Amino acid sequence: MAAASQAQRRYIILQQAAEWFALLESDAAGEAERAKWQRWLDADPMHASTWQQVLAISGQFRSLPPAPARAALAGGAAQGRRAFAAMLVAAVGGVALWQWNKREDDAGVALANTGYDSGVGQLRQLRLPDGGILQLDTDSLAELGYNATARRIVLRRGRIHVSSAPDTQQPARPLLVQTAQGTLRALGTRFEVRQFDGRTQLSVEQGAVEITPLQGPALVVRAGQGAQFDAHHSAQPVAASAAAPAWTRRMLLADNMRLDDFLQELGRYRHGYLGCSPEVAHLRLVGAYPLDDQPAIFAMLEASLPVRVRQHMPWWVSVSARHQPD
Secondary structure: OOHHHHHHHHHHHHHHHHHHHHHHOOOOOOHHHHHHHHHHHHHOHHHHHHHHHHHHHHHHHHOOOOOHHHHHHHHHOHHHHHHHHHHHHHHHHHHHHHHHHHHHHHHOOOOOOOEEEOOOOOOEEEEOOOOOEEEEOOOOEEEEEEOOOOEEEEEEEOEEEEEOOOOOOOOOOOEEEEEOOEEEEEEEEEEEEEEEOOEEEEEEEEEEEEEEEOOOOOEEEEOOEEEEEOOOOEOOOEEOOOOOOHHHHOEEEEEEEEHHHHHHHHHOOOOOEEEEOHHHOOOEEEEEEEOOOHHHHHHHHHHHOOEEEEEEEOOEEEEEEOOOOO
């Protein structure tokens, strides 16, 4: 089995183990469910070893200081146990995926035969067959399909930045980026594409890009403009930065950004829980923050806002009002 496939299998088993834990911690687990869990546990040695990982991390959750995890467990009610188990599913899956992504990155393994991926917190830069540059943001997946008639990049997940180059073949083949909502055709350009649920976002740094939704008319977006589109239509272009996106320089920019939105975006670059209490969610941020030094980001937040940052574990960080008691 290829290394990438093995890592995917391990992660799937870990998700199964965490979900079994969630069920067994709830009042929904009867004798029939426990018997099914036991059969799953005995079916593969990897199931048993992964179950031990889940139990170990669940113990760390239970030792948290007053925080959402302990609040969920308080009183032992079924609803609280289910909330605790759901948080465990996310945290356990995040820790394992970070470990296996690191192993694959160290070994230079791609997720798919024709694709390239980046792990959470990882940025990758690739030289395209025609000499152009493709950059992948955190947790992204793109596939290349160069043939006699087109140069195609398929964005499956996340965000990419493309610096196009003249085609090495004549007649020149179009450079296309395909997403779930349509196709973008580069017109001698540098541009960014981000895949969301149900929509694609484009920002053009240089040149122009033509958007063609799956079932809608084409629209040309020029340098300094951005536009979103779904499968049926494109929104009118709006002003966008003509500079290279900050993430390609491993920076996170905030321009009058709400704290909860900032933490959500920062959370894309790390595993585990990162959130804030509702009373500070509305606070606004301005500045440039180094993605490679998240402790420095947390120190900057405490220096510029009336908040404190609590790192209960490497993958559990909460932001609350500075005056809030422990």
